[in-house]
Amino acid sequence: MSSVDKQLEELKAEIETELPSDIVVSDVKYEGPELVVYTRNPKEFAQNGDLIRKLASKLRKRITVRPDPDVLTDPKKAREEVLDVIPDEANVTDLDFHADTGEVVIEAAKPGMVIGRHGSTLREITQQVGWTPEVVRTPPIESSTVSNVRNFLKQEREERRDILEKVGRQIHREQLSREQWVRISTLGCCREVGRASFILSTADTRILIDCGDKPGAEGEVPYLQVPEALGSGANSIDAVILTHAHLDHSALLPLLFKYGYDGPIYCTEPTRDLMGLLTLDYLDVAAKEGRTPPYESEMVREAIKHCIPLEYGDVTDIAPDVKLTFHNAGHILGSAVTHFHIGDGLYNVAFSGDIHYKDTRLFNGAVNDFPRVETLVMESTYGGRNDYQTDQEDSEEKLVEVINETADQGGKVLIPAFAVGRSQEIMLVLEQAMRSGKIPEMPVHLDGMIWEATAIHTTYPEYLRDELRDRIFHEDQNPFLAPQFNHIDGGEEERQEVADEGPCIILSTSGMVTGGPIMSWLRHLGPDPDSNLVFVGYQAQGTLGRRIQNGWDEIPVNDPNDRNSGRASTLSLKMGVETVDGFSGHADRNGLMNFVRTMNPRPEKVLCVHGDERSVQDLSSALYHEFNMRTFAPKNLETFRFK
Template identity: 55%
Template sequence: MMDKIKEIKQKVIESLPKKVKVKDVEFEGPFLVVYVKNPQELANADIVKKLAKDLRKRIIIRADPKSLKPKEEAEKIIRQIVPEDAKITSIFFDEEYCEVIIEAEKPGVVIGKGGSTFRKILKETGWSPRVVRTPPLKSKTIESIRSYLLSVREERKEILKRIGESINRPILHADKWVRVTFLGGAREVGRSCYLLQTPNSKILVECGINVSGNQPPYLYIPEIQPLDSIDAVVITHAHLDHCGLVPVLFKYGYRGPVYLTPPTRDLMVLLQLDFIEVASREGTTIPYESHWIRTALKHCITLDYGVVTDIAPDVRLTFYNAGHILGSAIAHFHIGEGLYNIAFTGDFKFERTRLFDKAETNFPRLEALIMEATYGGSQDFQPSRKEAEENLIRIVNETISKGGKVLIPAFAVGRSQEVMIVLEEAIRTKKIDEVPVYIDGMIYEATAIHTAYPEYLNAHLRDLIFHQGINPFISESFVRVDSPSKRQEVIDSSEPCVIISTSGMLNGGPVMEYFRALAGDEKNTIVFVGYQAEGTLGRRIQKGWKEVPFTVDGRREVVKVNMRVETVDGFSGHSDRRQLMNYVKALSDKPEKIITVHGEESKCIDLASSIYKTYKIETRAPMNLETIRFI
């Protein structure tokens, strides 16, 4: 390894202009850090771009600590350089990394056109600037993640160095093959987990829990044992059926990187903490303790969409927008030097929604696609988004006009924000009377995380936020419910209102209290906007049960359901059958092989056979524990 890094240092020196004085180079996860004595010489962006191209590596330039301006002086210079309207809220110096972290309301202004302001800061202070957004809503999750990562930054540096060395290890096997083993999520929804393997690398894509939360993927099979033989874990999005068991990997010995987008990291931590909290509150055994969530977090490496990154000796990863939830990604793997390209869609929506652009179809190359099939059945058509919205607005209006309350059970991440945007616009454009929209449960926190990553929202919403100054998430129509007394107030009030609350299937959470209080009155309405699994209270109500059993403080009672019960389809974050088929057609590069997963057995098989018949692409709907070879 020493030789390798010496060799790379030599290449760096050769690639850079002679005047640049390279002190050291070092791996940091998938990045190559170049310590320079005179970083001001690198103020020209093209030099670094050329270096990255010459080395085929992602480069971070840092100043040699000796060439750094003292912190107080540097802060003064930064405040002078950065225009006022960037609205800097704090500046923090990280001596370990020779970095200055600038928190600002408008990070783009700190970066400057083409990174010009950034480079000016580097040139004049020696410190490498890193900019983070000051979120308009305070997110406890983001704050505690940031402060935790700062507190472990020395350990993290060691971790990243080790990961970097592993990525850059020599290639041992000359054989060329690519295969995928299905450890979970094949012919089922839940516990997604796939092993992508080459002779030299093992990549675990997803590590989820199943719906009931108690059946893990087949993590004990020899392909991934010992767990530390895995090179990298890649997570497409924060739903627990995709990432719920990542901490378990660490509990049983994994110590490698977890690659995900920045919003996925934050939402994942939020949902994992909630998962074990709910489980321990309900007295079920939890698969891991909270410190394993932190251990996993320490190993997270975030990547934005479109950035090509080495994650193993012969594997490059690029995330693309999946349109499903905030930060959701299609994971595209480039294997070998042009040998093979394979993408995992994760969950994806091939339709523009209120929040996100539709899933990406444009890949440089694509030989194989592993795609979801949740709505892969031949009858799985959903109404259009427009119809769904009109339906929802109509129902809300009808209820309000009678003086009733509308209760919308929703899962914290995804549907909640979608519905919020619809209601906000409807109120703003007077399609609905101005009534309060109460937000209860984890939804508020999840929404706060959305506001921290506006660049992950679609162009329309970004335009609204950045150029028209309208951030629908922080609209005054939304009222946060953050205490039992406040909740009681909402329930007791005689005014009409809308309540969005977790959980989405009425199997726990504050929605239960609202339902119990509101169910008896026929003026009120409950609106289901998401899938209700068999066996949940939500499903029973949806089916028309007029009396439902309830347990309150250990006492059993029966709740009479007199309220209006409505289901509004069309808000799903999953592609329906038509969108799934259209997605395959829209791909810029027609794959040779398509594998269907993340759907009931019949849906995976149906979609696979329809794709084969329609597009003459070889398809398979594998079982868990099977391995398919691609090349």
């Protein structure tokens, strides 16, 4: 008998001693980080809401209770009884029964009403029918991504359970080494922006944090081939952590499965969905540009299948000697500061990922409250000594001013925007400005993936700022449903119609002008001196966006009507070019310093990463001088040992 099987037997015996004699436990299994208890008495479990909580507290494990299949109410009858329990105002759109696990997935427009106060309605459902309810939100804006991910995971349910059981056994395996040490190896994003990737190692465990590409630098990928990473075989990695879905952190995750990785990816639920959206688009763009994609779309599906979503604040075992906790990073939807508790109080490491320290219209500011952190790995995108962003209120006023001036002269405002994060932030600014009369009402056209990304945001309002979440819960106040917003879905023909009409605002991907529909808009509007191109996000070195910012007015574009469209022609850019700081999803120099300043206790060491050479060195020096802590500006392929 393996050590895990022995452990499960002991847990089953301990659970049975804790439960009333009338509750029978038929089986106990690990599924991912959770302990799943199967019982013939699910209704009795549900009658005592404290039972699971007490068990979880005593065993120090996340516990899910499921009914044995042979004690379940017939699905047809159960459907009627479930709908009788749930208030009509919840607006249930789907019920999906899974006899193999005894779960009923309830999709509703208002999940809170299905859950009830402190889970009271969920317990009542189980008391009535025995099934274990799982609740998901019906997207207020139809999202093909959310629908496709949910349907795919439904189809792959059986294989996914096998994956989770395998992962659970890996997490709870016996520790083999008596040594205790912690190492971080840098595989990318050191003294550069992009290709984020790190290995966190202990004597027993190896964890990969992020695996992204580098914007504007084709072929520059993380150093995955080194022995600390895939050089020892893909399955020498125990777990992958994805801090957020932007491609400079996520683009090459599916590549791991091409190389044979078969383990878990821990991320938040919206990060999983956005990663699917962005990586599939990444493959599509590569194909359109005549490049060979690094992996097939099947690998994206494999990555989604292996995702284990975690919520902010949940402390989760991911290895015998590592616990993981996600905290809001304030950067994009679902972005996470990742905190690792290693060993039995041995060491604590936090990776900031990308952070925004202050509240924005879209998100609450980044969390930096941890019980302990000895080492912080911190982004430095705006870490330079002069990298101070304009206050957001001032930024909004400047954007309003540019829009009004452009509208007065009959032009159009073209905003290159990242589909995820900045677009939704700008949408909120525009909706409020039009509602309050600061700018005239005019169409706001959304091109590229922006509408789909917005739909995903409305699916997960619990990840948005408190005030915005409250508005979205009331459909008539959902700002993303304002009538000014128009999704461009008619391609070149619709773009030409927009170009021929009066003043309007256009938000279009790609945010760094590296391809996508923004190139078409430049062809349409670039020669118009009455229109304005407005940058609201970071433009990385080497991108066309940065070059235009720096004064380029002759830019390469492809003409779709030209037979030789594979060759770039040159466009003379006559439209105005403006940069409005303050909308970045990254903290500026003040925000980064304040993130560390307000940590209590502060870390002993900080590794400054994800910034150009000047930025990381400036921030490293400032943290050292102000807080008297050990700081580093590592290069790629360095390893730091902390114990």
